[in-house]
Amino acid sequence: MTNSRKLKFLQKLYQQGYMTKEQLERAQQDLVYSKQNEDTNKILLIFSLLGVLFIGAGILSLFAYNWVIFPKFIKTILSIIPLLIVQGLLYWKLQTKGSKVWIQSLSLALGLSFTAALALIYQTYQLTYSIQSMFLLTLVVMIPAIYLLDGYYLALFCVLSLVMTIDLTMNYYTLLTLAIIPYYIKKLKSDESCNLLTLCYMYYGLHLSAQLVHYSVLSYVLIMIAILYTTLPYHRYFRKLSKIILYFILFIIASIGTEAILFLTASSELDLKNMGTISSLVFLVILSMFTYYRQFLLYQHQEHYVDILDTIIISLIGIMTTALFILMPTLLPFISFFILLGLCTAKIVLNIKEAHIPATRRYLFVLCSFLLFKILFNDIDLIVKSICFIMIGSGFIVSNFYITKRIRRGTI
Amino acid sequence: MITSRSKANIALILFILQLVLLISIVGVTKYISVAGTEVKIQMSGYDPYDFLRGRYLSLTLENRKVKLLDEDVEQYKELYQNPTLYVILEPVIAANIKNVYTFAYASLSKPPKGTLYIQCKGLFLDSDNMISIYAEPLEKYYVNEKLAPKLENIMSDETSEVYLTIKVLNGKYAIDHLTINGADY
Numbered sequence: 001m002t003n004s005r006k007l008k009f010l011q012k013l014y015q016q017g018y019m020t021k022e023q024l025e026r027a028q029q030d031l032v033y034s035k036q037n038e039d040t041n042k043i044l045l046i047f048s049l050l051g052v053l054f055i056g057a058g059i060l061s062l063f064a065y066n067w068v069i070f071p072k073f074i075k076t077i078l079s080i081i082p083l084l085i086v087q088g089l090l091y092w093k094l095q096t097k098g099s100k101v102w103i104q105s106l107s108l109a110l111g112l113s114f115t116a117a118l119a120l121i122y123q124t125y126q127l128t129y130s131i132q133s134m135f136l137l138t139l140v141v142m143i144p145a146i147y148l149l150d151g152y153y154l155a156l157f158c159v160l161s162l163v164m165t166i167d168l169t170m171n172y173y174t175l176l177t178l179a180i181i182p183y184y185i186k187k188l189k190s191d192e193s194c195n196l197l198t199l200c201y202m203y204y205g206l207h208l209s210a211q212l213v214h215y216s217v218l219s220y221v222l223i224m225i226a227i228l229y230t231t232l233p234y235h236r237y238f239r240k241l242s243k244i245i246l247y248f249i250l251f252i253i254a255s256i257g258t259e260a261i262l263f264l265t266a267s268s269e270l271d272l273k274n275m276g277t278i279s280s281l282v283f284l285v286i287l288s289m290f291t292y293y294r295q296f297l298l299y300q301h302q303e304h305y306v307d308i309l310d311t312i313i314i315s316l317i318g319i320m321t322t323a324l325f326i327l328m329p330t331l332l333p334f335i336s337f338f339i340l341l342g343l344c345t346a347k348i349v350l351n352i353k354e355a356h357i358p359a360t361r362r363y364l365f366v367l368c369s370f371l372l373f374k375i376l377f378n379d380i381d382l383i384v385k386s387i388c389f390i391m392i393g394s395g396f397i398v399s400n401f402y403i404t405k406r407i408r409r410g411t412i
Numbered sequence: 413m414i415t416s417r418s419k420a421n422i423a424l425i426l427f428i429l430q431l432v433l434l435i436s437i438v439g440v441t442k443y444i445s446v447a448g449t450e451v452k453i454q455m456s457g458y459d460p461y462d463f464l465r466g467r468y469l470s471l472t473l474e475n476r477k478v479k480l481l482d483e484d485v486e487q488y489k490e491l492y493q494n495p496t497l498y499v500i501l502e503p504v505i506a507a508n509i510k511n512v513y514t515f516a517y518a519s520l521s522k523p524p525k526g527t528l529y530i531q532c533k534g535l536f537l538d539s540d541n542m543i544s545i546y547a548e549p550l551e552k553y554y555v556n557e558k559l560a561p562k563l564e565n566i567m568s569d570e571t572s573e574v575y576l577t578i579k580v581l582n583g584k585y586a587i588d589h590l591t592i593n594g595a596d597y
Contacts, residue, residue, distance in 0.1 A: 007530060063465075097416045120465075128551065128552035141429070141433060343534070382466060382557050
């Protein structure tokens with residue numbers, strides 16, 4: 001049960017006379033205090049995950065430079081060292097019952113360092129198998145670790161990396177991602193938020209169905225699902241998911257470029273173009289109209305009316321992105337970059353002012369992942385990339401230690 | 413309920429398995445490199461980028477079309493999804509470089525022991541029973557970030573001679589080095 005529901009339930013108990021005013025106030029205070037603690041823990045987790053992600057990307061870029069001064073043997077040893085360090089830390093933290101923040105971030109680091117080791121070994125010995133086969137091997141090796149360490153972010157890394165590199169041919173071995181489904185169900189049952197993993201599986205499911213039917217189906221299905229999720233009344237998760245889908249599409253276009261549309265629609269032809277200017281815009285206008293109507297109904301019931309601004313922004317972005325894609329495809333990545341950057345920064349500043357920690361955390365994560373993708377996929381010198389990533393990652397880790405220290409001293 | 417100590421011990425076993433897997437990849441490749449027969453194959457190529465492993469030279473086999481054995485043609489037509497082919501190698505006598513080989517013919521059945529061959533995927537079969545082959549591991553060569561554009565420039569010159577040296581053992585192969593106009597990389 002979420003905290004807002006708990007608060008409503010307490011209010012109901014008080015109204016029905018099961019508890020006194022003092023008891024209600026005490027219970028509410030306890031709940032708010034536990035929520036604050038939970039939020040602080042989540043901030044710490046997000047900082048350490050971002051730290052691990054950036055340092056991991058830095059190490060990968062450093063290895064990808066392909067240093068000619070090192071012989072093969074030294075390269076092999078170098079590739080395994082980060083993995084050994086992470087394994088050692090994880091073993092130590094498991095033995096000393098380390099906190100969830102440590103275990104989660106180290107399990108993600110385990111996945112990253114294994115992939116880095118594999119990549120360097122493949123590079124050193126000229127094993128030129130596809131990136132997908134590397135991620136698949138990482139997934140197979142990491143499945144037991146996901147279950148053992150309860151590594152949600154490791155699971156997310158494994159599924160996301162495979163889903164991101166999925167190609168246009170039908171590869172049945174990607175079905176191995178389904179081995180994480182029992183873990184995913186367990187997480188859902190324990191009432192934990194698994195939005196990103198849900199999104200990955202949703203995309204994977206769509207991709208599989210599009211493979212089995214026809215590629216061009218995918219873009220229609222994506223939009224239809226967005227409409228359904230946005231318009232089904234009184235299910236906040238549906239609204240949340242549609243928001244994630246639209247952000248995801250924008251995110252991919254902004255970070256990778258127009259070619260991302262090919263990846264999103266999994267087609268060799270630009271499907272949105274095939275759908276025709278009018279039909280694709282009509283779809284998005286219908287989506288927006290349904291959304292406004294729904295928001296109007298909610299406003300009448302005085303629920304979530306603050307989300308109207310969000311809805312307007314998102315639907316405008318949707319329409320603008322489609323229009324830009326059709327009218328000025330070359331400008332699309334450039335404009336999307338500024339829209340996403342501006343939107344995330346504005347949201348972070350607003351949420352910090354309102355002390356809304358979960359939203360700040362979410363937008364911070366989106367902004368950092370966006371920058372990570374932007375630097376990773378662009379043609380910048382690998383050494384520069386590596387230094388940037390390691391510095392940003394170290395910044396997050398140092399901030400994490402600083403916050404933890406202040407919490408222990410009681411100054412936060 | 414798993415205790416934290418037994419959890420740590422299971423994790424330790426997992427970690428060892430992860431390391432064993434990585435070391436076995438190195439070991440198998442190293443074994444083929446040491447025990448395999450040296451074969452040079454003529455290639456051409458350009459320079460793209462892989463975000464995990466850096467820059468590489470994307471190579472193309474100069475002689476991609478190979479004759480499929482007549483007795484395998486009908487069987488091949490009935491097969492789905494790019495089946496495995498055994499491509500027999502034969503030395504090129506006229507070449508002024510040692511150990512240069514070319515593809516003699518392709519077969520669906522495994523050649524007898526002692527024959528020099530590589531395993532790859534079959535693509536399109538034309539009316540002359542010539543089949544396009546695809547050997548993914550032969551088509552990338554990872555090089556230093558600074559070196560890659562220079563090598564691409566040299567390779568773009570049509571007169572350049574590019575040979576990929578591989579070690580072949582029972583159909584499996586490991587890439588050894590790339591030779592461009594006589595210089596090894």
